Amino acid sequence: MASARPWLLLAPALAVLAVLLLWPLARVVLISFQDYGLREIVSGRSNYIGLANYAEVFADPALWTVVLPNTVGFAVAAVGGTVILGTLVALLLASLNRLWRTIVSSAVMVAWAMPAVTGTYVWIWIFDADRGIVSQFLQGVGLLDEPHNWFTDRWSFYAVVLVNIVHHGFPFVAITVLAGLLGVSKEMLEAATVDGAGAVRRFFSITFPTLRPVFAVVVILSTIWDFKVFAQIYLQPGGSGSNRSVFNLGVWSYVESFAQNRYGFGSAIAVLLTVLLLAISVVYVRTLFKEEK
Amino acid sequence: MKAPSAPSAPDAVRIPARRPRSRRARVALAWKAAAVAALLLFTLFPTYWMISSAFDGRASGGAQSLFPAEPTLENFSYVLSEAGFGTFLRNSAIVAVSTVVLSGILALFAAVAVARFRFRFRTGILMLILIIQMVPLEALVIPLFIQVRDLQLLNSFLGLIIVYVAFSLPFAIWMLRGFVAAVPVELEEAAYIDGASWGRMFWSVLLPLVAPGLVATSVFAFIIAWNEFIFALTFMDSPATYTVAVGLQQFFGENSNEWGYVMAGSTLITLPVMIFFILVQRRLSGGLVSGAVKG
Numbered sequence: 227m228a229s230a231r232p233w234l235l236l237a238p239a240l241a242v243l244a245v246l247l248l249w250p251l252a253r254v255v256l257i258s259f260q261d262y263g264l265r266e267i268v269s270g271r272s273n274y275i276g277l278a279n280y281a282e283v284f285a286d287p288a289l290w291t292v293v294l295p296n297t298v299g300f301a302v303a304a305v306g307g308t309v310i311l312g313t314l315v316a317l318l319l320a321s322l323n324r325l326w327r328t329i330v331s332s333a334v335m336v337a338w339a340m341p342a343v344t345g346t347y348v349w350i351w352i353f354d355a356d357r358g359i360v361s362q363f364l365q366g367v368g369l370l371d372e373p374h375n376w377f378t379d380r381w382s383f384y385a386v387v388l389v390n391i392v393h394h395g396f397p398f399v400a401i402t403v404l405a406g407l408l409g410v411s412k413e414m415l416e417a418a419t420v421d422g423a424g425a426v427r428r429f430f431s432i433t434f435p436t437l438r439p440v441f442a443v444v445v446i447l448s449t450i451w452d453f454k455v456f457a458q459i460y461l462q463p464g465g466s467g468s469n470r471s472v473f474n475l476g477v478w479s480y481v482e483s484f485a486q487n488r489y490g491f492g493s494a495i496a497v498l499l500t501v502l503l504l505a506i507s508v509v510y511v512r513t514l515f516k517e518e519k
Numbered sequence: 520m521k522a523p524s525a526p527s528a529p530d531a532v533r534i535p536a537r538r539p540r541s542r543r544a545r546v547a548l549a550w551k552a553a554a555v556a557a558l559l560l561f562t563l564f565p566t567y568w569m570i571s572s573a574f575d576g577r578a579s580g581g582a583q584s585l586f587p588a589e590p591t592l593e594n595f596s597y598v599l600s601e602a603g604f605g606t607f608l609r610n611s612a613i614v615a616v617s618t619v620v621l622s623g624i625l626a627l628f629a630a631v632a633v634a635r636f637r638f639r640f641r642t643g644i645l646m647l648i649l650i651i652q653m654v655p656l657e658a659l660v661i662p663l664f665i666q667v668r669d670l671q672l673l674n675s676f677l678g679l680i681i682v683y684v685a686f687s688l689p690f691a692i693w694m695l696r697g698f699v700a701a702v703p704v705e706l707e708e709a710a711y712i713d714g715a716s717w718g719r720m721f722w723s724v725l726l727p728l729v730a731p732g733l734v735a736t737s738v739f740a741f742i743i744a745w746n747e748f749i750f751a752l753t754f755m756d757s758p759a760t761y762t763v764a765v766g767l768q769q770f771f772g773e774n775s776n777e778w779g780y781v782m783a784g785s786t787l788i789t790l791p792v793m794i795f796f797i798l799v800q801r802r803l804s805g806g807l808v809s810g811a812v813k814g
Contacts, residue, residue: 239628239629243648249666318551337561340566347785351776354776393562454658496661503653
């Protein structure tokens with residue numbers, strides 16, 4: 227009886243995870259090997275076509291010129307932006323007195339708490355072509371002659387997404403790194419100061435090595451989040467399918483599936499995204515552990 | 520550079536302290552003040568702009584200034600009455616609260632199992648929970664859509680709730696595990712010595728002590744369910760069952776975007792989340808870090 231108890235306690239949670247996460251994970255792979263459209267959804271029959279979906283994905287020039295550059299390039303920029311800004315904010319917070327630290331960290335919390343969907347709408351409003359405050363300000367100071375639509379061009383489209391993601395993502399980095407900073411040995415920092423090390427030197431020689439596990443987690447999680455950005459792109463004008471030059475892997479998979487009813491093809495893209503994310507996680511974890519040894 | 524500008528010396532700085540400053544320290548202080556001001560502007564402006572536009576009668580019509588030119592509640596009353604936002608708020612509340620209750624119960628049981636018992640495959644299960652968190656949920660939208668459709672649960676709250684429970688479970692188990700492990704085993708043993716059964720011990724000893732952790736994980740699950748977009752977008756296709764995240768879309772007309780309405784709706788969505796979030800953020804970030812450091 228006593229040996230069965232942990233399993234009884236675990237059973238409901240494991241059942242939910244198995245049915246709603248593990249089985250769908252297997253199923254998305256199965257569907258990716260099929261020509262799965264409306265007919266298959268209605269009838270429930272399978273229709274295997276081998277690797278044809280993958281062949282089509284990899285043969286599609288859009289994958290190499292648009293989707294992958296958008297996905298990877300954006301993730302690199304966004305992870306860099308969030309981690310660097312988050313770390314700088316953490317260092318700033320650590321140097322403030324208690325009153326100012328409370329004020330600034332509360333403001334950081336407000337940015338963190340903004341839901342992705344409403345945050346995205348606010349940024350779209352801020353960058354709105356006709357009446358957005360950015361357009362109006364730039365016209366007011368004479369940098370812009372007429373209203374400019376920021377969402378048609380691929381670069382400025384992603385620049386808005388980048389601002390949105392960094393704004394939403396840096397608080398997690400800042401608060402996590404700050405918690406880690408409080409654990410850095412003050413004696414070592416003082417000794418380094420006495421030995422004449424500057425602030426930058428102290429950061430890279432003492433603070434960063436001590437915080438390596440914290441940075442590992444922060445970088446891995448940010449990478450995973452920024453690779454699969456969805457709502458922030460999908461909700462922006464043109465992001466839901468009409469402007470194919472802004473697709474990333476997630477949006478491409480979703481539009482192919484739910485707008486074109488090509489669930490098999492969409493699943494192949496989704497599998498590609500998953501494999502990419504798992505590979506990145508494994509590589510990161512291994513390099514970081516290797517460096518530690 | 521002296522202490523006042525040393526970046527990683529908490530509490531070493533008292534801004535108004537020590538009158539006669541060196542020139543260098545004053546420059547450093549000015550830089551720091553500028554950094555704080557820029558940071559406050561960057562973090563708070565979107566929220567300010569959202570609220571300000573929501574109260575501005577002109578945000579939907581024409582040019583809007585930095586402060587509401589014509590303060591009004593009209594955007595809110597339109598959104599809540601005519602646009603049916605009240606229904607969306609109610610739908611989201613039903614879905615989120617059900618998710619919180621279900622995932623709280625399941626996660627607590629599972630956390631007790633992995634934190635209190637030694638059994639075969641325990642490490643394996645912990646690894647599974649960790650790895651499952653890495654799976655991009657966006658990649659599961661196709662199979663889950665088909666699955667929920669086969670069960671005829673599209674357009675029903677239940678379909679959305681079970682999916683959200685599954686999403687919030689791995690993290691909730693992981694966090695609660697720490698809270699359960701922090702309760703001294705001696706307390707449990709004392710309860711047994713007093714003649715309590717396992718169930719009685721769980722109910723009267725463990726549960727009250729884990730309650731703060733349960734609150735933190737509940738808020739986390741609530742925020743997931745309240746904010747979630749892609750599954751609500753895919754599963755719900757009638758305005759009667761829209762959650763708030765999807766309901767906002769309908770203010771995007773063909774001709775013009777009604778920004779005053781969108782921002783009023785956004786404010787209504789954001790406020791509960793912000794309040795909850797600020798209430799528990801300490802515990803939440805503490806949990807994340809302890810998970811990170813202990814591995």
